[in-house]
Amino acid sequence: MPRRIQPSQIADVLPRGARVLVQGGAGESAVLADAIEALGLERPDLSFLGVFIPGVNERTYGAEHGRALTTFFLTGALKRIGDNVQFLPLAYTEILQMLRAEKIDAAIFTASLPDERRACSFGVAVDFLAELWPQIPVRVAHLNAAMPRTHGWAGIPYGELSAVVELDAPLLELREGAADGVSDAIAERAASFVENGGVVQAGIGRLPGACMRALSRKRDLRIHSGFVSDWAVDLLEAGALTPGAPITTGLAIGSTRLYAAAASPQFVFKPVSCTHSASVMAWLSGLVTVNAALEVDLLGQGYAECRSDGLSSGPGGSTDFARGAKLAGGTRMVVLPAEAKGGAVTRIVAPGEGRGPVSLSRFDIDVVVTQHGAADLRCCSHDERARRLIMVASPVHREALQAAWRRYSEAAR
Template identity: 35%
Template sequence: MAKKTNSLPWQDLLQSGNRIFIGSHAAAPQALLADLMAHAKNLHDIELVQMMVLGDNPWVEPGLNDLFKVNALFIGGDQVRQAVAEGRADYTPCFMSEIPSLFKQEVLPLDAALVMVSPPDELGYCSLGVSVDVVSAAVRSAKKVIAQINPLMPRTSGYTFIHQSQIHAFIEAKQALPQLDAPKLDAVTERIGQYVSMLVEDGATLQLGIGKIPEAVLRYLGNHKDLGIHSEVISDGVMELVRKGVINNSKKSFHPGKTVTSFCMGSQAIYDFVHNNQHVEFYPSEYVNSPTNIARNDQMVAINSAIEVDLTGQVVSDSIGHKFYSGIGGQVDFSRGASMSKGGKPIIALPSTAKDGSVSRIVPQISEGAGVVTSRGHVHYVVTEFGVASLRGKSIRERALELIRVAHPKFRKALLEQVRQHYWVPHYQKDYPKDVPELGNLGVKTLKIAGEEFDLRPLNPADERRLQEFFYSHTKETLLLRYNHHPKQMSREKSCTLVSVDQSRDLALCIVKQKGSILEIQAVGRYYLNDADQSCEVAFVTREKHQGKGMAKRLLLEMIEIARVRQLHRMLAYVRADNKPMQKVFEKAGFKRLRSGDPDEVFLELLLQPVEKQPQ
């Protein structure tokens, strides 16, 4: 092992005014930094460059202002956040994939790197352990490398090693790695996890962060198969799915068979899991976070969070107004990489509200002082506890309607009113999306019909163009059977009227086929409420290629159940006399024929509530 220069204390390798990098995440060399703070002597004005550091950050406290000033490339923890807010520390925004080049190209030249490593092996190689990320570039770019050799640091596989000859000074100090408590999940977070898991297909490769939403997503992936990991960070949730065989990396197109990451954080169990684990490989951030490398994974799903999203799809994730909160990190790297991946899906997942539900996180425009981290062009999906907004290929107006749909219901009306001021929606777009609670917590049901999977869900205002396409797909025969004449046009205004439904009163359901951002309506069923006698009139239309497969039956049964829950008295249907297939659908559901005054029309009725016996 390299010896201390001239037997002097290692601090003598430093000078006032130096720029020093300190190890990241769970690998900050706390003993080394404590030794520096205790024996700094006449050192002052040292710039400490750091990423997030898990655990205490005492070097950022006001009493050490003369010795240190922190330059955070990612803000982590209240101590650093407060110091940045008070001007005692700086925040430098940058993509995770590009931070290494700041060191290598001497945009931020490093005089020293203070890092934590494992003891050397028989060949003299130490491992950077649980945090390779930007630490790898720092130790290869800094003029001096000073290490804390920690026997509790795991030896990890991949590009994690530094030879003892590259270390200029060291101390040996045993230090338990800081642990991250498992987050406590609430109902909102779990619902978000369920929705995101529905976007993940078997065989996909995942990137997830740390926190409640990633853990909730992992919890709902237990029934998936052959998932892979290419992620800047892994946690206990990933480890559990590896042990269950859900994550086996067998279908990965880049590094098949390997979990690829750049750092890990969590309990002691995850640190034990990665120790000498040949199946988990750690690589530097410039490799893991390279959008080009990310895109080499087919079906790459990138799952990140945000502070707020505006109605055009712009994502704010590093600041709350003027107050900087975290950093850019790898969100843009992975959003871009996933969008370039074959079958990839960049996802932003966040609760619909903040401050105990008093503030919407889906906003008409971003807050004053807030900065856009991920552009409106990068995001394909935004997920809240109220559903999935699909943005790819959508106009600004369609995006606004999609995002209003997943906003909290109490803010939807105001969001539509506010967005109208900017002419993103036309005058005839009057109604905001409403949920159908009778469809269950998720508001969508997966159906298997003739060997294919479809979704049954409410129609909503964002379906305007899709419904118009659905209309123009029909043959003249279908239009005649549905409308009893040959309508020639379905204007956008008319289509808007048909999808802007007060679902608490009337009902409009559809069966859709969706693959990624491609959506096609296959069938639509409606009922219109008659207040006078609490009855409703039912109608259906199905795309020709699916007629006779049972879609109308599934829609009808769902609508009957909802009408019963809403305590309607009866359902009515008027069917052309020559539409025998539709008559059978109604009759099999229990509808009875009644006398009709029109020989060309069949009138059917289903009683929903027991008929009260008249007193004798």
């Protein structure tokens, strides 16, 4: 039987020199994070790693006090720390491979209260830990009545836990922000590429969420996505989804409305080995993926990892879904506003001039959508791809982009 502890006793159950996996998304326990950060300069021997979602998982786990921390996304808090933070820009399937091979000594996470079979559910955060826990010797769970018992994955037996904190607390939430005219225009154009009866995936962010909500008038849709937010409930309530077909996902982050709905059999939670598997997606005929980018260049390459203040992300799941959708004969869509900073900066850029590394190659993007139109890049020459992308750029920047393409073409001859 697990040891029942208070949050302040967390250091007592973590082995000396432990490498600790932290569940991300709404599966992160703010209670346990607070307790670890309250240790201050104590226990510098501990190190942490996790898939910390920017805007949701903003804890540091004492990295500012010398504890090492490995992350696959750079949150604002972690950016400010510096040397003790190791940033690994990996795709989701690569993260899973790494964690499987890594020696992890302990895991901390939120789980549901045990059911009549004494099993605890990982709830709305099944992505990584759900299949990694058997290889991790120390398992510390925050058993929280707010975490719904979800369908699709067996969870963890109560007797397999090492220690538990039993305390009710709100789950972490994600607020996508209100839509505006630009996002509405992009969403309506993106919706035209989704047919009734199709399968859809969306990445994290306000713009992919707006694109999903724009599908409310469609019918018989299915969702296969590594992540869902409140838009999944919106589509369910609008009658846009196939009756009885599950919403397949690994991670749900949104409001309490989403978490209440997630307990329904309509939601089926699976780990990354399923949600991000190319071999699974290959059977989802016509899969349409909708992911955001920060910039797209005139070759059709997408940049999604670097902002004006530096690197903030790895490729996440977008590359996994791009490859899976290709096998499914689907459509890989990238959505973004055509400009930034009040129109002063174009987000359709000259070849190779996107900020940071290329996240999606020109072979991973079929359609680029801005508020000015949709550029379908399939089966196009280089010149035609550039022409179509310039047509969806801001009119203010089109002449400069045409000149940049001419220079590029002349240099390439």
